[in-house]
Structures are given as C-alpha cells and as structure tokens.
Amino acid sequence: MDLSQNIIGFHHVSIKATHFENKLGFYKKLGFEKVHNWSLPDFNLEKCAMLHNRSINYYIEVCDKNADIPTQGRKRKEDDEYIENALLHICFIVRDAEKARKQALEIGAKDLSKGVFELDLANSQKTIKVRNSLVYSPNGEVIEFLEKADFD
Template sequence: MKTTATITGIHHLALQANDFSATSAFYEALGLVPFHSWSLPEFNITHAALLKIPGTDSYIEIFDKDAQVAAQGRRRNTGETPVTGALLHLALTVMDVDAAYEHALSLGATSCIAPNDLSLGYPPVKVRNALVYGLDGEVIEFITALER
C-alpha cells in the first residue's frame, strides 16, 4: 500500500542571521510578531526565535550566526554579494507591493527588482511583485494578485 504525505501548509522558513537582533527587528518592522524564542547549547544556538506571520500558522525562524543547524548552501559573508543555491526566495503576500518594497528599503534591505506587474502563463495570472535582499542576503519577494 502506497502512503502519501498530506501537506497542509508551510510552517516556517529558517534564516541564519549575521546580526540576530538586527534581523529580528527587520522582520518585526515588516509586520511579523514574536512568537517564541529559545537556545540550544548542544547545537551552539545562543539565540533562536520564531516570528509569526499574522493571521496564519506560518513563521520565519531566525538563528544566530554561530548556530550549527542544517543548511542549504552556505551563508553570505558580511559585505559579500548574495550567495545562490537551490532555495531561491521567500515570497510574502502583501496588500501593497510598492509600500512593502519601500518600507523594506527604509529598514536596510537593498533592491533586487523594483515593483512591476507580470502576466504569467495562459490563461494569464496577473500579479504585482518586487524583490529585495534582506539584511543577511536572503531574497524576499513581495507579491499580490491583481486579477485571475
């Protein structure tokens, strides 16, 4: 008998921060809410936290720079161009792409792709999106559906 997983959502995306406090403050300023924090000395984790996306059961998990956790690729070094790997970006649904983009830039993010409208596939799905590099080099996409 074949068994399949029943996926019900995405629980969290984890980041390893060069500056735990700054990264936490960045995501809180974007609207995420502190949910839980901890340390695990056996994994060299001094600071870890879950920040909740309001109205969902989804989180961003942040680890300090010395945490020894499973990772995809390698972390960006301070001042280095963002490093690429299989995980491409974190996409956040927002009400106003332009406002989210400008707000992220005001918090220290850097521009990747300015706000623009896209028509994807056929029948077309129309979206507005923008991308920024977060404080640790992670790519954050802000997206909203325009029409379907």
Template sequence: MTTITGIHHVAIQAKDYQATIKFYEALGLKRFHSWALPEFNIEYAALLNIPGTSSYVEIFDKNANVATQGRRPIAGETPVSGALLHLAFTVSNAAQAYEDALALGAASCIPPAALHLGEPVLSIRNALVYGLDGEVIEFIEPHALTVMA
C-alpha cells in the first residue's frame, strides 16, 4: 500500500515567468532546478525549493502545454476556478509575510487575522493574497495552530 509522506510541489503557469520567479524568490524560496521541454512547448520551467523542506513550487511559462485542472483561461480572462484552492506556506509572522507579498505585487485577498475554529477551538493566525498569476497564497503561523480546551 502506498503511503504519502508530504507534498512535493504545487505547479503554477505564470503569465510573466520572470516576474513570478522573482516574486517567489523574494518570499524566500530558492531556485533548485530549471529546464526546457520543447515536446510540451515548455520554454521555461523551474522548481523553487521551500528552504528546510523537500517541498517545491513549480513554475511554467505561459505557453507551456502542461496538465491542468479545469479549462485554460481565455486571453485576458481571470483564471478559471478549479479544484486547487490555494498554496499554504508556513511563516513565522503572517502579517509580515502579507505585507511583504503586497509590496512585491500581490493583491490582498484576506488581511491578517486570528481565527478560532470548531470544537474544541483551534486558533490560527493567517493572511491570504492573490499571487501574480491569480493563485491564492495563504501564510499561516505554525505556532498559532493551538487547540484550546
């Protein structure tokens, strides 16, 4: 039986490949590997490592013919909704990560907040932004994930 041991990567098709790479590198990810694959019309692709983990964000150029969920957006159209809801990154300070992302060109989705969810109560601190390609990025503080009796 297969055992899943973690998330390897989340893939994004970038409207502006270089800008998207710079955005994620400015958020602390490190370029691990880059490639081209002409048989899939991939001129530029890269894996960016989340430091201290074996997890990655994979970035493809806008013309790459890669597997995708939903239908591809028509030119000028807002990305079409599908099953992938958001990328969630662990950060030490969700409010600071939110401000940093906005300064790098992201748009606000949900400002930093403390939430108290369910019974028993799970308290979290998080914030969400829209990345440069319409992807929803959540910043969540791991130490804020506490169950209250």
C-alpha cells in the first residue's frame, strides 16, 4: 500500500496563536466548538485546543504562542507584520464569499481581498470557475472563503 492509499481524509490545520483566547473566540464565531484541550510541558505547550465545526466536519488545532512544536520560520513578534510561512491558508466552502468576508471582518478579521475574486482556473482539460474572498484572521493566518467549485 502506498501513502496515497493510506490517506483517508483531512483532519486539521494547526495554528500558533499570538492571543490564545481571542483566537478561540474568533473561530467560535465561525461555528467551531472546543472539543478537547491539553498541555504538554515537555514542549513548552501550556494551552492547546482542538476545535471542530460539526456542520462541515473540519478541525482546527490552536496552540499558545510559546509552544515549542515543529514549525517553519521564526516566531512572530507582537508588533510584526504578517510573516509568510508554510501555512498558506485555510479554506472554507461557503454559500456567499462576499457575505462570509464581511462577517469575518465584523468579528475581527482584516481584509485581504478587498472584495470577491471571480477566477477561471484553467488547464488543458477543464476550466473551473471559482468565486472567493480572503481575510487575515486576528492572528494573521489567511482564510479563504470559497463558493462551491467543481474540482472533481
């Protein structure tokens, strides 16, 4: 069995939060609930929580800013601009990308796309029309709101 046959689905993305409680509150307003929390003193991890949105069956793991867990790049300092790293974005399927962007802005996100993108993603076999918007969460990760697109 090769690795592609061993993978059965996507579970979560992990985020190191500058302001842990604020991050939990932000994702709670996006429909996530805390389903488990823990600490791992050996990794300087004081607080970590697994959040789950049951309606889309999607998990996000949020760790405190001092956690010594595998990551790429240097730690983000308090007043730093957003720092590019290995996590490019988190994507959610939505009914209305513009409405989702505005709702995220109302709960503390910062605008990235300044509206909705309507794109044709083309290759030699197929063109997929997508409509999406992008925001920075209060912690700095990029969140994409994608209206249903037929990638299959």
